[in-house]
Structures are given as C-alpha cells and as structure tokens.
Amino acid sequence: MQPWTLVGVLSLLLAVPDALAVKSHDFKTCSQAGFCRRGRALSARAAETKAWKSPYSVDVSSIAITPDKAVFTAGVHSSLYPDIHFGLELRVHEDGVVRVRLDEVNGLRKRYDEAASWALIAEPKISQDITWTAGKKDIRAKYGNNEVVVAFEPLTVSLLRGGKPQVVLNGRGLLHMEHFRNKKVEETKTEEAAPAPEEGAEDAAEQVVLQAEAEPEVNPRAWFEGETEDDWWEERFSTWTDSKPKGPESLSIDISFPSHGTIYGIPQHATRLALPTTAGDSPTFTDPYRLYNADVFEYLASSPMSLYGSIPVLHAHSADSTVGIFHAVGSETWIDVSHASDKSTETHWISESGILDLFLMPGPTPADIFAQYSRLTGTPVLPPHWSLGYHQCRWNYISSEDIRTVQKRFDEEDMPVDVFWLDIEYADEHKYFMWDEKNFPDPVEMTNDVAANGRKMVVIxxxxxxxxxxxxxxxxxxxxxxxxxxxxxxxxxxxxxxxxxxxxxxxxxxxxxxxxxxxxxxxxxxxxxxxxxxxxxxxxxxxxxxxxxxxxxxxxxxxxxxxxxxxxxxxxxxxxxxxxxxxxxxxxxxxxxxxQRPFVLTRSFFAGSQRFGAMWTGDNLGTWEHMAVGVQMVLANGIAGMSFAGSDVGGFFGNPEPEMLIRWYQVGIFNPFLRAHAHIDTKRREPFLLEQPYKGIVKDLLRLRYTMLPVWYTAFRETSVTGVPVLRPHYVVFPKDPKGFAVDDQYFIGASGILVKPITTKGATETTVYLAEDEVYYDYFSHHVYRGAAKGKEISVKAELHQVPVFVRGGSIVPTRERPRRSSPLMKLDPFTLRVALSKAGSARGELYLDDGVTYSHEKGQFVWREFTAQTAKKTVRITTKDLGAEKKEEAVDGVALASYNPTNVYAETIKDVRVEKIVVEGLSGKPASVKVEGGKELVWEYAPGIAAGGKGEGVAGVLTIKDPKVLVVKDWTIVIQL
The missing domain is CATH 3.20.20.80 (Glycosidases)
Incomplete structure (x- = not known):
C-alpha cells in the first residue's frame, strides 16, 4: 500500500485539471468484483443452456400456513447441495404488497438480515383476507384482482393481476444463495477426476447441463458455481486485499416484468430516467448498474457506475399498469437490465451478502406504488419552510467577515437568499464542531448577524x-x-x-x-x-x-x-x-x-433516508452534460422517495461562462433543493458578481423562486403525506401515454399544474415541449395559449437566455406571493396572488397549504389548508375557496394532524388578516359585465382581450385582473364573474 500523508492527499484532491474525467481505475467494474463476476457467469451459462432448470425447489412436506392464514413458510433446498437448507417466507400486507424472504437455515454462520429494520418505519400489517389454494405444482394466495403463485419445482414466485404475470422471481433460474462453507473442507478442482457427487446430485446434473451433449465427467456443482474458487476467501483490487473470513455469501436473483417494457429507479446513477439496457443485444452500457455508495470524484455524465447513494427500489411501467419492487439489502449490489421485447423487462440482481428480502408492490398506478413504498419506508419529511429558499455555498467562505460581506452584497443588490454555508475550512484542523478561531473568532455573533435578516447558516x-x-x-x-x-x-x-x-x-x-x-x-x-x-x-x-x-x-x-x-x-x-x-x-x-424541524443535507443515502432531510447529486462538473443529467438524477431520486433533491448550481468543478451559469440557475430554481456551490479552486461566482444583463437575469430568477414558494411548500406537504414526488415525471402524471415514458427533460411541480422545461444546451434560443393531452397550457410569463392534442403534441417555444419555458396547465389555480423580500421568513404575512388558468371546460382547481414552517405544531392541527376552485356555467364564472382541513378531517388523510384540526387554530389566528391582493383569470371567453364578491360591491378589475380557453387557435389569452378583492386566505368566499 502506498504511503499517505495529509499533504499528499490534499495535493492529489486539489489538483483538478481543466479537462476533468472520472478516475475509473479507482472503482471496480463487475469483472473486478468476484461475486458480480460469478453471478454474471451463471447468467451467461444459463442463457446458453436450453435445458437449464434452477436447482432450487420447495420441500412440499414442510409447507406451513399460520392459523390466521397470514404467513406462508416452507423449506427450500438445492438439488446440488442436499445438506444445505433454506427457509422461504411469504406474507401479504394489508395494502397488497407481498414480502418474500429467503434465508439459509442452520448454516455455519448467520447471514446479515437487518437491512429492512433500518429502512422500514414499522413492521407492516398483514392481511387477514387471504385465501390459500394448494395444488400439486404450486400454492396460490388470491386477494382482490391479485394473486401470488409459489411454484414448487423449480421454485418461482409470481405476482399476477387479472391472471396476467406482473413480477416473476427466478423465472430464468438465476436464484443462487451461496451457502456458508468451511474453507478446508470444501472440494476444489484438481487435475484428478472430480469427486463423486453427493446424494441427489445425479438429478441435478440433468438440470444444469446440456443433457445429450454433456460429458460424463461434468460436475454439476462446478457448472453452477464455476470451475474454481473465484475470489471466495480473499480478493485483491489495486493495492488492497479484502479478507473474506466468511467465504462466499453472495445472493443472485432474476426478477422479470413480463408485462412492462420501461423501468425507473435504483438511484443513484448519472443516466436517463428510463433505465437503459446493460445486457442482451446491443446494450447501452456494458456493466450492470452498481449500488455501492462511493465518493466518485468528477463522475461521468452517462454511466451505470455507483455514486453516493443507493436505493434498491424499481418501478416497472406500461400503459396498462405500474408495479414495483424494493429489495432490502445493504451490501454492494449489481443489477443487469435487458428487454426480451419492448413490452417486457428482465433484471438480474447480484448482491455481495445478505438475505433475500423482497417487497413486491402491485400498484397498479404510479400513485399506488408511491403509497405502498411510503408505507414501508416512510414519506419524505416536511422540511422547514426557509430551506426551500436559496442557499449560497462554496468551498470555502474563509472568515466571519467573508460571510458578513457576502450577506451585505446580497442585500445591496436586493437579491433574496435564506442560507449561507460553511465548508470544511471553518473547523480548526478539520475538527468538526470546533471553530478556526483565527478566521472565525465570533461564530455566535456571526450567526446572529445572519439570523437578524431572517436567515440561517449550514455548516459541514x-x-x-x-x-x-x-x-x-x-x-x-x-x-x-x-x-x-x-x-x-x-x-x-x-x-x-x-x-x-x-x-x-x-x-x-x-x-x-x-x-x-x-x-x-x-x-x-x-x-x-x-x-x-x-x-x-x-x-x-x-x-x-x-x-x-x-x-x-x-x-x-x-x-x-x-x-x-x-x-x-x-x-x-x-x-x-x-x-x-x-x-x-x-x-x-x-x-x-x-x-424544531431540522435541515440536514446528506450526500450518502439509502431507502428511508427521505425521512431525515435533503440530498444533492454530489461533485458535479460545470458542463452542459452534467446540467442535463442533473435534471434526470433529481427525477430518479424522487421516484425512490428522495424528493428533497437538487444539483449544485453552476457545477462544483469548473468556471462556467455566463450563459451556462444562467441556464444552471434556471435549472436550480425549479429543483426542490436550490443551492449554488463551487470548488475551492474555482473563481468566486456569487450572482451579484455577474455583469449586466446576467446579474439582472439571475436576480429575476431568484425572485421567481421566492414568488413560487407557496407552490413548493404545498407540493412538499402533499409529498410528505402521499409519497408522490415533488417533481413529477411525465409517466407519473400521464401513466397511459407511451410517448412520454422516456421524457425526462420536463416535469410538473407537485399537483400545481406547473410544467417546466429547463434549457440545458448551449446556444439554445428555442426548444420543444411535449403536451400529452387535449388541453390548454398557458405560458407562465406571457399568458400565451398553447393547445395540446389527444394523442400528444410537441410545441415549439422561444427560449432566449432570459427565458425559461414554464407553463400552467389549464384547470389549475396557482397561489403565489409577488412581493420581493430578502428572505422567506420575512414573507410570512405577505398577501397572495391567485392565477386561475381556466381549462377548455372553463374550470380550475388548486390548493394552498401553510403552517409556521419551523415547529411540529402542524402535526397537532396547527395549519391552514385551502382549496380554490373555478367553475363556468351559463356565462358565469364562480371562484370559490373552502377549508380542506375541515372537509378532509373525517377522512383523516393526515392522521393525528387532521383529527385534531380546528379552523380557528393558533396558527390560523396568526395569519387571520392575510389577504388575497390580486386574482388573475386566464382564458375568459370575453370581457366581464361585472366582477363581485358574492353579496358585495363591484370590484376593481381590468380585462385584456385575447384567446379563450374553450375556443380555437393559439395566441395571448384573454386575461382578467382583479385588484385587491380584500378577501382573506383563512375565510370562505366566492367571487362571481358575470360574462
């Protein structure tokens, strides 16, 4: 092993060349990882052998079902190793999720079986409404339209819906749990004849070799596990040797989706949202997707390499349905992806250690999958409100005075910011919690100076x-x-x-x-x-x-x-x-x-991490490719629960030119987590340092983020209850539209109806946006009407440097706060603007959720949750609001929070005078004859004529602006527009 010194390490890490590239030799490929190499070799042999049949089967005599019919157990054996025993357990949860566990029984050692205990929020409740039917070849559990089938020989487990297979385990016969063994006792290959197979192995030979063509000397065990002890007891990589005192213990399982041709998930990887292939004919990547949390310096913008986090959850999707799996395994895992056709997907999971602990999520919709996964691992946390604002960071702000100066410059330029960050240099000799007293002599006073303006600090x-x-x-x-x-x-x-x-x-x-x-x-x-x-x-x-x-x-x-x-x-x-x-x-x-609610940003994560805070996509590069893939990575992490996610604005490495930096801010303000960050060797690039017109563009973008904070916070609240991600890819919003399954460069923000298409290519002045439905969409800034089509339609839109394509879907009501402030806490009593984007049918709906944004009082019913609707009938548009908290109380969708909700709660009292100061109605069919609060006087309004939502053609919409209707957020009211 080479000698290491702190100086040498720092020199190595700080020597960042202009042309950056990942140091691939620092990280293993599948061929360099013994257990992955063995798993892939087994897959290759099975694919080449038509007579291949898995040696694993159920011991029918051991089948047992608990008296409440909730749990099925059985012994499993491999015909290659009759003396090795495995235990299978299957249970169906109340929500239809099927849990399948397989472990070695009475082995020489114990396999790690605690991964689920860290990921799950509680032991799932088991269904009491299962009917088991045993046959000669299988046993079945039927519930609703779903059915689980356990075939005996070979062992397979299938989840069916309407009699049609949705998920199949071991359908290709790649199940292999490497059992524990003694190093000196285990047989090894020599030049002599192979030892006689144990009892039962003769039958196995027929299962694992080409029967007619097999040579008499073939050892079926060698065929199955390989001819040599391939890195069983130790493994070398570069200068390191990994001792393996427990010997081989990997787990291989094939999981097929016979009815689903597109898959998403298994983050974190820098790749497309719809996962490209890694196996079969002409794969996109030659290595499997790797899940092994790693500090990948200067990672590639398109690769199956592992990155900082690993969530072994996967969605399989088709126009008919969505299903999912979650594999509770904490060890290194490689996943091959291939497609037998465009309507089916095959995956092969190879883990270094652990037990099989699979959760089959039956869907059948994306929303159902998010709910099922959330009931297992928890929903994303509702973060403090201020953490949705703008975060300013670099490696490193060098002193207390540096922080004060940066804050002053933001205020001088009237740019909003909520959080200033300190990287590792704040700490004395990198002893965290201990300040470098020379450069940070007054940390408490410094923090208080920041807090005086409603801001926070984050330190590493x-x-x-x-x-x-x-x-x-x-x-x-x-x-x-x-x-x-x-x-x-x-x-x-x-x-x-x-x-x-x-x-x-x-x-x-x-x-x-x-x-x-x-x-x-x-x-x-x-x-x-x-x-x-x-x-x-x-x-x-x-x-x-x-x-x-x-x-x-x-x-x-x-x-x-x-x-x-x-x-x-x-x-x-x-x-x-x-x-x-x-x-x-x-x-x-x-x-x-x-x-009080914490904010904690993490680089490494696992299933369940969404319960604790935010993540970011790590040490990205200041390149257009990294900007684009960052959007896809944030979407993928949201699919797996990590909704509070973002990429470093500007890229961690490099010095982006003004055009790139502007585009990166346009991406960032539409990320759930918005932070600018930069490497120690980069030039200072705080937005106030930009020349005009770039500085003005970024200022407007930051203000747009703050204007839309009500949209973001409402979306986060919904995610914290339902698990549906804050950023919603196309397939989540339009699950039956195959044209959009691979769309990953545009997305919706929650249920707000806001559609965003960031620009991530150099020199762009226009772009195309896909509209999936026959509905109107309004340009957020110009009110221009675009019309979709029943079978989907691409539209061309302008995208000059100062423009980011943002649209409001017809049928949406968007609440915003339009008054610029220095930080988000200073906005808590500001009035609201409502944008009513009428649908073709003349209706619209939206929500607004508010609480104190800091404490947990919302869990005790201290919040305001309003619904806004618009309906058109007989030349009258009625815009109405009502209290969703009161209406939904009986449904108890928030459990304790709604059960204890009172419309006159303490928080509601603190904002009782907050009003709606403006209502903008898009898509009216003509100039109103009158606009009134029901039962009140005529309001002040103005109308700009234009295209009607229910009309034909495109152009600027007819827009009605109602000025200060003096209606309160916490009260019910109706505004009547007479046409």
Whole structure:
C-alpha cells in the first residue's frame, strides 16, 4: 500500500485539471468484483443452456400456513447441495404488497438480515383476507384482482393481476444463495477426476447441463458455481486485499416484468430516467448498474457506475399498469437490465451478502406504488419552510467577515437568499464542531448577524474524527468504544480523510446515539462535551458519509472492518451513510424544547433516508452534460422517495461562462433543493458578481423562486403525506401515454399544474415541449395559449437566455406571493396572488397549504389548508375557496394532524388578516359585465382581450385582473364573474 500523508492527499484532491474525467481505475467494474463476476457467469451459462432448470425447489412436506392464514413458510433446498437448507417466507400486507424472504437455515454462520429494520418505519400489517389454494405444482394466495403463485419445482414466485404475470422471481433460474462453507473442507478442482457427487446430485446434473451433449465427467456443482474458487476467501483490487473470513455469501436473483417494457429507479446513477439496457443485444452500457455508495470524484455524465447513494427500489411501467419492487439489502449490489421485447423487462440482481428480502408492490398506478413504498419506508419529511429558499455555498467562505460581506452584497443588490454555508475550512484542523478561531473568532455573533435578516447558516459535519486527544468528539467516542473496528474486531480502524488520521463512529451501535445527539446541544452538558459555540440557527451538512476514506479501497472503508454486532462493513455499507444523517437530524431536532424541524443535507443515502432531510447529486462538473443529467438524477431520486433533491448550481468543478451559469440557475430554481456551490479552486461566482444583463437575469430568477414558494411548500406537504414526488415525471402524471415514458427533460411541480422545461444546451434560443393531452397550457410569463392534442403534441417555444419555458396547465389555480423580500421568513404575512388558468371546460382547481414552517405544531392541527376552485356555467364564472382541513378531517388523510384540526387554530389566528391582493383569470371567453364578491360591491378589475380557453387557435389569452378583492386566505368566499 502506498504511503499517505495529509499533504499528499490534499495535493492529489486539489489538483483538478481543466479537462476533468472520472478516475475509473479507482472503482471496480463487475469483472473486478468476484461475486458480480460469478453471478454474471451463471447468467451467461444459463442463457446458453436450453435445458437449464434452477436447482432450487420447495420441500412440499414442510409447507406451513399460520392459523390466521397470514404467513406462508416452507423449506427450500438445492438439488446440488442436499445438506444445505433454506427457509422461504411469504406474507401479504394489508395494502397488497407481498414480502418474500429467503434465508439459509442452520448454516455455519448467520447471514446479515437487518437491512429492512433500518429502512422500514414499522413492521407492516398483514392481511387477514387471504385465501390459500394448494395444488400439486404450486400454492396460490388470491386477494382482490391479485394473486401470488409459489411454484414448487423449480421454485418461482409470481405476482399476477387479472391472471396476467406482473413480477416473476427466478423465472430464468438465476436464484443462487451461496451457502456458508468451511474453507478446508470444501472440494476444489484438481487435475484428478472430480469427486463423486453427493446424494441427489445425479438429478441435478440433468438440470444444469446440456443433457445429450454433456460429458460424463461434468460436475454439476462446478457448472453452477464455476470451475474454481473465484475470489471466495480473499480478493485483491489495486493495492488492497479484502479478507473474506466468511467465504462466499453472495445472493443472485432474476426478477422479470413480463408485462412492462420501461423501468425507473435504483438511484443513484448519472443516466436517463428510463433505465437503459446493460445486457442482451446491443446494450447501452456494458456493466450492470452498481449500488455501492462511493465518493466518485468528477463522475461521468452517462454511466451505470455507483455514486453516493443507493436505493434498491424499481418501478416497472406500461400503459396498462405500474408495479414495483424494493429489495432490502445493504451490501454492494449489481443489477443487469435487458428487454426480451419492448413490452417486457428482465433484471438480474447480484448482491455481495445478505438475505433475500423482497417487497413486491402491485400498484397498479404510479400513485399506488408511491403509497405502498411510503408505507414501508416512510414519506419524505416536511422540511422547514426557509430551506426551500436559496442557499449560497462554496468551498470555502474563509472568515466571519467573508460571510458578513457576502450577506451585505446580497442585500445591496436586493437579491433574496435564506442560507449561507460553511465548508470544511471553518473547523480548526478539520475538527468538526470546533471553530478556526483565527478566521472565525465570533461564530455566535456571526450567526446572529445572519439570523437578524431572517436567515440561517449550514455548516459541514463529516463522519471522520481526527485522531487526537485534544479533540473531544474523538476522545469521547474512543472512550465509549463506539468507533468502527479493524477487521479483527479489536482495535479502532484508522484511515485518512480531510482531518488526516481519522476514525469513524459506528452508528450501528446504539451506544453512540444519545452521545452524538448531545454534541449538538448549544448549552453545556453535565457530562460530556457539547457545541456551545453554536446556535439553533445553525443547521447541518453531512458529507463524505459513504464513507469516503482517502487511503481506502475504492476511496472507502475496507469491507472486512467490523461494526456493532460483529457484522462486516460489506454487509452494511450502503446503509452506513443513512444512519449518520439520521442521527444528525435527530440531534438538531432535539437541541430545542419543543423540537424544531431540522435541515440536514446528506450526500450518502439509502431507502428511508427521505425521512431525515435533503440530498444533492454530489461533485458535479460545470458542463452542459452534467446540467442535463442533473435534471434526470433529481427525477430518479424522487421516484425512490428522495424528493428533497437538487444539483449544485453552476457545477462544483469548473468556471462556467455566463450563459451556462444562467441556464444552471434556471435549472436550480425549479429543483426542490436550490443551492449554488463551487470548488475551492474555482473563481468566486456569487450572482451579484455577474455583469449586466446576467446579474439582472439571475436576480429575476431568484425572485421567481421566492414568488413560487407557496407552490413548493404545498407540493412538499402533499409529498410528505402521499409519497408522490415533488417533481413529477411525465409517466407519473400521464401513466397511459407511451410517448412520454422516456421524457425526462420536463416535469410538473407537485399537483400545481406547473410544467417546466429547463434549457440545458448551449446556444439554445428555442426548444420543444411535449403536451400529452387535449388541453390548454398557458405560458407562465406571457399568458400565451398553447393547445395540446389527444394523442400528444410537441410545441415549439422561444427560449432566449432570459427565458425559461414554464407553463400552467389549464384547470389549475396557482397561489403565489409577488412581493420581493430578502428572505422567506420575512414573507410570512405577505398577501397572495391567485392565477386561475381556466381549462377548455372553463374550470380550475388548486390548493394552498401553510403552517409556521419551523415547529411540529402542524402535526397537532396547527395549519391552514385551502382549496380554490373555478367553475363556468351559463356565462358565469364562480371562484370559490373552502377549508380542506375541515372537509378532509373525517377522512383523516393526515392522521393525528387532521383529527385534531380546528379552523380557528393558533396558527390560523396568526395569519387571520392575510389577504388575497390580486386574482388573475386566464382564458375568459370575453370581457366581464361585472366582477363581485358574492353579496358585495363591484370590484376593481381590468380585462385584456385575447384567446379563450374553450375556443380555437393559439395566441395571448384573454386575461382578467382583479385588484385587491380584500378577501382573506383563512375565510370562505366566492367571487362571481358575470360574462
């Protein structure tokens, strides 16, 4: 192993060339990972062998069904290894999700089976309405229009709807759970004849070889597992050797979708939303998609390589239905994707360790899949309102005065911003929680200066702790024995990161939890150290939590390191980063009494991370390609639950020219998470440094973001309840439109009806936008009417540098706040504008959700939730509002929140005087004769003639502007427009 020093590491990482490219040799391909190589080899042999039949079958005599008919269990054996036993368990949840578990029974060792316990929010409730029917070849569980079939020999599990297969497990016979074995006892291939097969292996030979053409000496086990012990007991990569004391333990399973030709999910990868192929004829990528959280410096803009997070959830879609799977496995996993036809998809999942723990989600709609997955792993958190504003960051703001100067410049230019960030250089020798007193002598006063303008700060806290006795966080962790151990399980693991010689907290150890939360307290503790030089206006950025280790294999931690419970790092690698952000989120939440909503940004994540905060797409490059793929990555992460996502505006690396930077801000303001960030070697590029007209364009864009904060917050509220992502790809909104299944460069914001098509190509002055339906769409800025078609239609729109294509779907009502402020908290009593975009039928609908944006009082019914509708009948348009909280209370869609809702709640009282100051109605059929609040006097209004929503042709819509109708947000009212 090469020698490492902190200076050498920093020199390496800071030597960023102008032409950036990922260092591919730092990361494995499938052919360099023994278990992936073995899994793919098995797949190739099976594909070449027509007589291939899986050796796994159900022991019919062992089948058992619990008295409540809720759980099916059975023994499973492999004909190649009659002495090795497996246990199959199948249960159907109340919502129709099917959980399939397979584990080795009474093996030499225990397989890691705790991944689901970290991902799930609770043990799912089991259906009590299942009817099991046993036959000679299979057993079936029927419920509603769905059916689960467990075939005995070979073992397959199929989910059917209406008798039609939707998901099939082991249909291609690639199931293989490498059982535990003793190294010295296990047979090895020699020049001598192969040993006689064990009892039962003669039958297996007929299953795994070309029967007529097989040579008599063929050993079926060798055919199945390979001729040699291929990296079973240790594996070398570059200069590192991975000891494997447990031997081979990988899990391979093929999962087919016979009725679905498009798949989405398994983030995080820099690739198209509809996943390209990796196997079969002419694959897009030659390697499978890899899930292995990694610090991929300067990642490629199109690749199946693993990145910072891993969520093993996948949607399979067709015009008829959507189904999904979630595989609760925390180890490295590779997934091959191929298509037998344009109407079916085959996948092959190969994991290094763990059990089979699959959740089959039957849908049948995208919304159903999001609900089913959310009931398993939780919905995205409702973030603090201020965190939806603009975040300004770079590596690094160098001092307290630097922060004050940046804030001053934003105010001088009248540009809104909510959060200033500090990267690693704020900390003394990168000892997180401890300020560099030379450059940050007054951290509390600095933070208070920022907070005086309604703003917050976010500072970085990485998981590596500098190994020095004068660093309380490290010393206390060492004393408490909560650090990750070396492979022998004895001493503390030592690696290199920004702090130099470092150790890592083992958050799998419950003994670390309360201690870690105590570090964030802003007051002194009776026992232990706490961050007293902080304030509750400081929130947290968790970076490097894959974990990133500069001198480790693949820039990460050795797989044979030991975590709590004796588990190897290989077993839990993809879960590791989630626990760090989880505990940081709880720490920030619990530092106040009563708790306040935390903001924690994480780079590494797993299934369930959506419960704790936001993520970003990592160290992207300042290129057009990275801008474009960033949009696709944010959409993909939303599919897997991580809705609070964004890409660094401007790109982390490089110095984008003004055109690129403008376009990146246009992308950023329509990301759920909006942050500008830059590498230490880049030029300063805060938006106030731009020359005109670029500075003015960015200022207008930032103001647009703040104007639309009611739209964003309402969308986040819905996502926090339903799990449907904040940014909705085309297939989610129009699931029956095949033309849009691959569309991933435009999207809707929640249920607002706002359609966005960011520009991500250099020199563009126009673009095409796909409209999927026979409905009107209004240009957000010009009120121009565009008309779609029943079978879909592309329209051409102008997209000069100052223009971003944004449309309001006919039938939508969009609430905004139009008064510019320096930060979002200063807007809390501002009036609203309602944009009523009439549909062809003359109707519209929208929602507005508000709460205090900071506390958890909304969970106790302290909120305002309004519905706005417009209806046209007999030359009269009626715009009405009502209290959705009161109407939905009996439905209890929010559980406790709605059950305890009262229209005159404390929060509603704080905004009781907030009014609607303007209503804009698009698409009227003509000039009104009168406009009144029902039961009131004539209002002040003006009308600009134009195209009617229900008419023909395109052009500027007829627009009615009602000025200050003096109606209140918290009250019911109706405005009557007489035509």
């Amino acid at each position: 806290v990485d998981p590596h702790l500098k190994r020095t006795s004068n660093y309380p966080a490290f010393q206390e962790a060492s004393d408490r024995k909560v650090l990750v151990k070396q492979p022998n399980g004895e001493g503390e693991y030592e690696g290199w990161c920004w702090s130099g010689s470092s150790s890592w907290i083992d958050f799998f150890d419950p003994n670390s939890w309360d201690w870690w939360k105590g570090l964030f307290k802003t007051t002194a503790l009776k026992s232990g150290w706490s961050w007293t030089s902080s304030t509750t206006d400081i929130h947290i950025w968790n970076d490097m939590n894959e974990p990133s280790v500069f001198n480790g294999p693949e820039i990460s931690m050795p797989r044979d390191n030991i975590h709590y419970g004796g588990w190897e790092h290989r077993d839990v690698h993809n879960i590791n980063g989630m626990l760090f952000s989880n505990l940081s989120s709880k720490a920030v939440q619990e530092r106040t009494d009563p708790p």
